[in-house]
Amino acid sequence: MLTAAGLVARRRAAWILAAILGPLGVATLVAMVLLWPTGDHGDLKLSNPYAVAQGVSIDTGTVQTVGQSGCADGQPASQCAVAVTQPEAGGPVVAVAMNPDVMVSHGVKAGDRIRYLNLSRLQQPSATPAASAPAAPSYVFVDFVRTVPVLLLAGLYAFVVVAVARWRGLRALVGLAGAYAVLALFVLPGLVEGKPPLLLALVGSTAIMMGVLYFAHGISARTSTALLGTIFGLGVTALLASWAVDAGNLTGVGSHDAASLVSLGGGLSISGVILCGLVIASLGALNDVTITQASAVWELYELAPRTPARRLFSSALRIGRDHIASTVYTIAFAYAGAALPALLLVMLYERPLLEALTGPELVEEVVRTLVGSIGLVLAIPLTTAVAVAVVKATGAARLAPAAAPETAG
Template sequence: MSARPACDRPPAARARRARRALRALWAIPAGRLALTAVGVIAAATALGLFVLWPGDGAVAGSSPGADARGAEVVAVGTDGCRPELGPGCRTLRIELDGRASTATFAGDALTPLPEPGARIRVVPAVPVGAGEGATPPWVFLDYDRRAPLLLLSLLFAVVIVLLARRRGLLALIGLGASLALLATFVVPAILDGRPPIAVALVGAVAILLVTLALAHGASSMTLAAIIGSACTLVLTALLATLAVDAVQLTGLVSEQAFVLRVASDGEIEPQGLLLAGMVIGALGVLDDVTVSQASVVAALRRAAPSMPARTLYAEALRVGRDHLAATVNTLALAYAGAALPILLVFSTVGTSLGDAVNREIVAQEVTALLVGSIGLACAVPLTTAVAVALARRVPTELLGDAHAGHAH
């Protein structure tokens, strides 16, 4: 009977196994060096979190959705609409907190008219120069999509746990920790005027440390993946900075960036936001590449313990090239999908492909794709080299769970 994978052991057993693995790694010079490197990365990240942690001065504007409330549409009419709102205006009779009220629907051509029974979000109306009760007290903001999104999220979680069991649960916990770091550190710190590229880099490494440790435990291959990923993130941040300056991207092509710049009185730099987005975007696929490469090295080492380091590196790199090609293709299609509507708009007005790509709104997507792809390409040989250096010097039982790799 084969041993139970580490991910299927009870939490207490996993913790004991992790402590034993760390002690065993520390007893080996190569393991001690790797643990020291990861310790330095973790300490630098903790220092970055301390220095960049947002205070109470985050930008707090009066956005249209700040006072949004949930309501249900009861009926739709035209009474109460002011002439300046146009022929598409409708008055929605709504139920809000158990009470009957009304809301104005301004007739946005991009938003379908809500029907009775629809769940919507409304905000208080502040009509200029109007007296009390002169207009419906609420204004339609958007449809309320929270309930279906919650159900879809629950379905996602159930499917992941059913298929991946304990490892899937750990992955979901890591995902929750990642979202929590983004919500409690990255976003507030940028709004508080901290340098976006520094915030993104520190936040990305913190997410990396949490998710890899949770999903893969303590092993030499986890250490290799952390070292390779952290080094690649720093390289990607440097490359993104050079690329944005070389391509002369301002980051002001989106309405959101312009609004943030105005709301913060210029404290939030749009170019920095663009750089931060490139770093966070690269993280989305980077951990998959580095963990896979480390797992390939571990699998080859178990299958052929006497394989020379040069051969081990070459064989793992051969697998890494295939994985890299598939990942870059996935990344390219994701960015192409994001830029497709923009390209279609340019095509309808007769803009050539070359001129369309030259426009900043497209050029920033192309730059992000190229920067991310170069970072991924560097991650493969770097992580493979670190993993091989460790795999050749540690016992096979310290390589990590044999089932830890991704299937590709």
């Protein structure tokens, strides 16, 4: 039962947290309004790779059989492969010319759903082509249709999260949708319009974390503590990322997508895109360690409410050290997995290790790992210290002094 002193302590801790997070929230909201994109991309336009000319359509069908057609002597089968496909719109089967790279890397089999260019309605030239010239295919492979397996996987993910975490898991999924909305409506258009990338990253990330943490975990001193640690880690990450992009001369030339954006010109800064990406990439890991660390402090306190603050901090920090080690591995392996094709190329180049790690193919992943890990590691002791102070202020004082035992007369 709360004592009068306990009520005062809890109220004081709540006011301190509100005094810190309230202005941060207001500043974030004001910054979002000031930085909100206008929707005007200017001259930045990129043609849709799936746009088609008049008379051409992209159709969908199911592969019936796979074979070869028109193979020259000595020509690899992958370069003349065709997929006999039943169009979903109906009609007779068509022979779709397959991409040789697809046939070598993955292949196609009966039952696969594919998209293909339908060139059959184009007006044929009146002149008869030379007998030696091969006829151009009327149907050309574009891509696989992956809608069903991806939706099944997404449904399974949502089911597992809700089944295990219940309402909190459902709220986390809704919060995730909100986070992607902030990225899609605020951060990405802002980058295209040339808004300051560091401000976009910090404001967008802070807004995401405030929404996600409070929505998924509820409004409480524990959540506010985790949010403070997360914002601190974001600040450290942003400062390091800003320095690393400049000092490391990260230009994005090692990425095909970045190179495509460079060609657009305008106010889009590829270095700014990289900087923004370095900050946003740290969100998930920071959220994980700070909420876990705050929860660890509260659970340790509940088990032993009379533990001194210093001992509570030391116990929680030991948990944090284990979490640091495992999370650093998680970040490193996640980025290594994403960069696996580049790692294979670097291995085949047989370049010196240090030169390879600082080369254009890998340097962004290396910097992302280092910057994110530093911010994560520094956020843990701060979150632990704030959590100990808050839990002692809001909880320890509720322990009423033990009643003095009656002495026998």
